[in-house]
Amino acid sequence: xxxxxxxxxxxxxxxxxxxxxNCAYENTAFDYFPWYQQFPGKGPALLIAIRPDVxxxxxxxxxxxxxxxxxxxxxxxxxxxxxxxxTYFCAAxxxxxxxxxxxxxxxxxxx
Amino acid sequence: NAGVTQTPKFRILxxxxxxxLQCAQDMNHNxxxxxxxxxxxxxxxxxxxxxxxxxxxxxxxxxxxVSRSTTEDFPLRLELAAPSxxxxxxxxxxxxxxxxxxxxxxGTRLTVT
Numbered sequence: 351x352x353x354x355x356x357x358x359x360x361x362x363x364x365x366x367x368x369x370x371x372n373c374a375y376e377n378t379a380f381d382y383f384p385w386y387q388q389f390p391g392k393g394p395a396l397l398i399a400i401r402p403d404v405x406x407x408x409x410x411x412x413x414x415x416x417x418x419x420x421x422x423x424x425x426x427x428x429x430x431x432x433x434x435x436x437t438y439f440c441a442a443x444x445x446x447x448x449x450x451x452x453x454x455x456x457x458x459x460x461x
Numbered sequence: 462n463a464g465v466t467q468t469p470k471f472r473i474l475x476x477x478x479x480x481x482l483q484c485a486q487d488m489n490h491n492x493x494x495x496x497x498x499x500x501x502x503x504x505x506x507x508x509x510x511x512x513x514x515x516x517x518x519x520x521x522x523x524x525x526x527v528s529r530s531t532t533e534d535f536p537l538r539l540e541l542a543a544p545s546x547x548x549x550x551x552x553x554x555x556x557x558x559x560x561x562x563x564x565x566x567x568g569t570r571l572t573v574t
Contacts, residue, residue: 359501384562393465393551393565394504401560439503447511448519449494449563453503 353377354442356452363459369427371455373440376421380442384449385414385425388437397438398425430459463487467552467566474542474573482537482569484552490564492557493535495519495527497548498568504551510535511557542573 356373363369373383381402386394400407400414400423407414413426427434440452468483486493491512496504496519506519510529524546526538535554539546549570553563 356503382560386563391567393553393567394563395565396562399560399562447492447557448506448509450506450520451496451504453501 352453353450354440354452356440356455358455359453360456361458363430363457365430365432365459365461367430367459369425369430369434369457369459371425371438371440371457372422373424373442373452374420374422375442377442377444378421379444380450381445382443383414383416383423384441384443385412386439386441386451388439388454394439427457430457432459432461435459465552465554465564465566467550467569469569470567471570472572474539474571476542476544476573478542479538479540480542480571482539482550482552482571484535484537484566485533486535486552486554486564487533488554488556488564489532490554490556491532492555493529494553494555494563495525495535495537496551496553497521498551499548507537507550539571544573547571547573 384399385397387397388394411428416423443449465486494509495507505521508527510516553565
């Protein structure tokens with residue numbers, strides 16, 4: 351049983367475009383929703399995170415939108431750049447204990 | 462500050478062999494985790510620890526064992542390697558406090574043939 355479902359599996363976006371990755375969860379006890387970015391040969395690194403008491407969080411070109419009633423959250427990358435090409439994982443955690451990850455989205459930003 | 466250090470980076474095992482994947486962190490984090498990453502499957506939690514002497518199973522613990530004798534080290538043991546254990550293994554640590562992220566190592570790529 352997958353705790354966090356992520357889509358799409360892969361995404362191709364033109365430079366300057368908007369990249370959107372979606373995640374859904376079932377466990378309403380989750381209270382922390384981070385996004386991780388992973389480059390080839392490296393471990394994932396935290397990109398941005400949100401708590402369920404806010405509907406949106408923005409850091410630079412990266413925005414998380416959170417819909418508590420729908421149990422969905424998404425990552426928007428504005429003005430996508432070739433350097434953003436990486437694999438992105440959403441995750442969910444309860445009480446910052448165990449973290450459950452989505453299946454990942456491989457983003458390719460074409461110049 | 463080295464962060465989370467994993468060794469080795471690569472390893473090839475024959476079926477039935479055993480090995481230990483090493484993980485060390487120098488951030489004095491209480492929480493440590495082992496994940497495996499398979500293509501299209503994301504990261505699956507194998508085992509985790511909330512402090513020295515305390516470990517618990519994650520989503521996919523079968524075929525693995527862990528121990529946590531110190532805050533710094535969290536080794537993962539494979540006793541009888543099987544082809545299904547071919548994967549990339551990531552160790553991570555966290556303070557376990559509010560809004561604290563996971564800090565990952567750079568992984569160990571294991572092939573079992």
